[in-house]
Amino acid sequence: MNENWHQQLGNKHRDDLIAAGKELFLKYGLLQVKIKDVCTKAELSRVTFYKHFQSMAELLLAIQMQLIEHLTDEISRTSTKDMNGREQLKVMLNVWVVFAQDHPDYIRFIQLFDINYEMYDFSPELREKYDKFNQHGKEDHFLLHALTTGVADGSIKNPSPPLELAQFIFTTMMGMLQRIVKIDPSKSDEMDTRIREQFVKMLLHFVCSEEIHE
Numbered sequence: 001m002n003e004n005w006h007q008q009l010g011n012k013h014r015d016d017l018i019a020a021g022k023e024l025f026l027k028y029g030l031l032q033v034k035i036k037d038v039c040t041k042a043e044l045s046r047v048t049f050y051k052h053f054q055s056m057a058e059l060l061l062a063i064q065m066q067l068i069e070h071l072t073d074e075i076s077r078t079s080t081k082d083m084n085g086r087e088q089l090k091v092m093l094n095v096w097v098v099f100a101q102d103h104p105d106y107i108r109f110i111q112l113f114d115i116n117y118e119m120y121d122f123s124p125e126l127r128e129k130y131d132k133f134n135q136h137g138k139e140d141h142f143l144l145h146a147l148t149t150g151v152a153d154g155s156i157k158n159p160s161p162p163l164e165l166a167q168f169i170f171t172t173m174m175g176m177l178q179r180i181v182k183i184d185p186s187k188s189d190e191m192d193t194r195i196r197e198q199f200v201k202m203l204l205h206f207v208c209s210e211e212i213h214e
Helices: 002-028 035-042 046-052 056-076 085-102 104-116 124-139 144-153 162-180 190-207
Strands: none
Touching (some): 002 035, 002 056, 002 104, 035 046, 035 056, 056 085, 056 104, 085 104, 085 144, 085 162, 085 190, 104 162, 124 162, 162 190
């Protein structure tokens, strides 16, 4: 019981550090935040910080991977197996849009990380860790089941391999959402909504090799 309590407390401290780091990185940028800033925000000591992370770079990487995993997990669990592949994909894309509206900080952080990744002083070990994370995400892509189902049932006729389609969808969706997501969701206007809806429709038409009817 005591060991379990310590484990839960350790997990909470790690989550608190990640939450504090995410907020500070978004507010001040990736290069301006120091360990003491994160510890102050999380109300934890430097000793506690170093129990979980060896450096700010490791914290930064942990935040990025956690956000991507949460994003993809939330989208994946909306897929309904009794739908055909196209229907599954449509549901997942629409949930993706809603998730981005509800969690604009996720989209902004992922964008900020991607822009600064090459410039940030990650160790070779951390870069290798992130490369493996990305490679696993590509090979076991969260969109792959819907796409392979669609190819098998005929609802998706695009000649490109499903894995290539999955990677294309992820890149284009994140690019669109990063352009129009608002820090304050209440400031999102009708034009933003129409852009998102039209983008999802066009993406579905492309992936499914459908003609676009006026």
